Amino acid sequence: MNNHESCQMDKLHPGLTQELLKALYLEGLVRWFCEIKVSPWALTWRHFLGTVALLLLVLLFLSGAFMAFYYTPSPGAAYDSVDFAVFNLPFGEVIKGIHHYAWNLLLIVVGLHLARTFVRGTYKAPRQGVWISGVILFLFLPMFIITGDLLPWDQKGYWSTQVRLSIIASVPVVGDIMTRLLQGGALTGIVALTRFYVLHIIFMPVLLLILLVIHFHFILHLGLAEPLKPNDTLPARKSFFPIVVNRALLLFLLTTLALGLVSWYWPPPFGDPADPTDTSYIPKPEWWVLFLNQLVSIFSGSLSVVGTVIIPGGLAALLVLLPFMDRSPERRPAKRVKVMIIASVIILILTWLSVIGYRAHFLTAH
Numbered sequence: 001m002n003n004h005e006s007c008q009m010d011k012l013h014p015g016l017t018q019e020l021l022k023a024l025y026l027e028g029l030v031r032w033f034c035e036i037k038v039s040p041w042a043l044t045w046r047h048f049l050g051t052v053a054l055l056l057l058v059l060l061f062l063s064g065a066f067m068a069f070y071y072t073p074s075p076g077a078a079y080d081s082v083d084f085a086v087f088n089l090p091f092g093e094v095i096k097g098i099h100h101y102a103w104n105l106l107l108i109v110v111g112l113h114l115a116r117t118f119v120r121g122t123y124k125a126p127r128q129g130v131w132i133s134g135v136i137l138f139l140f141l142p143m144f145i146i147t148g149d150l151l152p153w154d155q156k157g158y159w160s161t162q163v164r165l166s167i168i169a170s171v172p173v174v175g176d177i178m179t180r181l182l183q184g185g186a187l188t189g190i191v192a193l194t195r196f197y198v199l200h201i202i203f204m205p206v207l208l209l210i211l212l213v214i215h216f217h218f219i220l221h222l223g224l225a226e227p228l229k230p231n232d233t234l235p236a237r238k239s240f241f242p243i244v245v246n247r248a249l250l251l252f253l254l255t256t257l258a259l260g261l262v263s264w265y266w267p268p269p270f271g272d273p274a275d276p277t278d279t280s281y282i283p284k285p286e287w288w289v290l291f292l293n294q295l296v297s298i299f300s301g302s303l304s305v306v307g308t309v310i311i312p313g314g315l316a317a318l319l320v321l322l323p324f325m326d327r328s329p330e331r332r333p334a335k336r337v338k339v340m341i342i343a344s345v346i347i348l349i350l351t352w353l354s355v356i357g358y359r360a361h362f363l364t365a366h
């Protein structure tokens with residue numbers, strides 16, 4: 001079988017597809033794509049977490065683009081524009097809900113994807129590039145949430161932003177300039193909202209795309225790591241298309257349906273309009289930031305830098321540098337006892353901090 005015949009796309013749609021692709025000068029690109037060959041273990045369902053993360057990003061882009069048609073980035077109009085889109089447009093609430101639940105699920109899915117690649121030791125040489133680009137993607141995701149939270153201009157978004165800005169401002173040396181750059185003045189007003197909006201819909205998506213291209217460049221070049229059990233290994237490389245693409249489409253439909261149903265039955269949160277004079281409003285931290293909030297509250301005064309910069313920065317540096325600190329080629333978790341114990345202790349401490357944070361913010365009456 002030659003290369004031409006092995007292209008599955010030719011088999012699916014001979015004739016018209018060929019002519020159309022030729023006319024659009026896309027034949028070469030499509031042929032390259034559908035002739036990608038991968039190791040057989042890359043075609044198993046075990047590798048679905050990275051695909052679901054990618055699909056959730058697509059859903060976030062699509063639902064965000066729909067909402068942008070009606071959104072007005074000005075403090076006097078933002079809340080009403082969101083209110084109109086949610087309550088007057090068909091499926092407005094479902095679209096906002098899909099956007100809301102998709103980023104929550106994305107954090108969980110990317111966290112599990114990171115955990116899986118960690119346990120399987122796939123961060124080791126030669127896959128350091130895949131791991132580091134993944135860590136940067138992971139650390140970058142919260143920036144979308146931080147900038148997105150302010151956009152509806154409701155009480156929760158406004159006051160959560162105030163808390164975050166005051167934490168950023170307390171960072172030594174760069175805190176002040178970063179707050180000024182984000183806020184554009186002494187108060188969180190129209191300049192801040194415009195900057196958060198531009199960051200959220202232009203700068204960050206472009207940066208994210210670049211990071212994804214880097215992640216996939218390394219994956220395509222190196223292939224996925226071999227299974228840990230050698231008897232899982234099958235010899236011949238197989239066509240990536242259409243198996244992976246079909247699975248991705250199926251997962252995309254199922255994820256969209258599931259998030260749509262969840263949004264229909266449990267509409268996304270949307271509080272009262274922001275009132276910058278209401279200093280009695282205390283925003284509750286979201287689940288993913290509970291441990292950080294707790295860290296910040298443990299270290300106060302001159303030690304606050306430990307909770308805001310040193311510990312979170314140290315953890316981020318540990319993640320990035322992991323492939324250079326754990327250099328042995330051994331990938332089996334049972335043979336990597338030291339690194340597994342250290343990771344488990346860190347996860348236990350972060351979970352414990354989150355539980356304390358949850359009890360303090362959600363179970364204790366203020």
Ligand code: HEM
Pocket residue numbers: 046047048049050051053054057110113114117122123127130131132133134135137138215219223224225
């Ligand atoms: C939005 C974020 C991300 C997306 C869309 C994404 C996507 C993917 C996809 C589609 C794959 C191939 C299939 C699979 O193994 O699941 C993959 C593999 C991989 N990813 Fe990610 N990823 C993301 C974040 C991360 C993070 C945070 C890490 C770790 C810090 C990471 C590390 C890896 C590694 C090491 C592999 C290779 C796994 C192997 O060789 O078996 N990725 N990623």
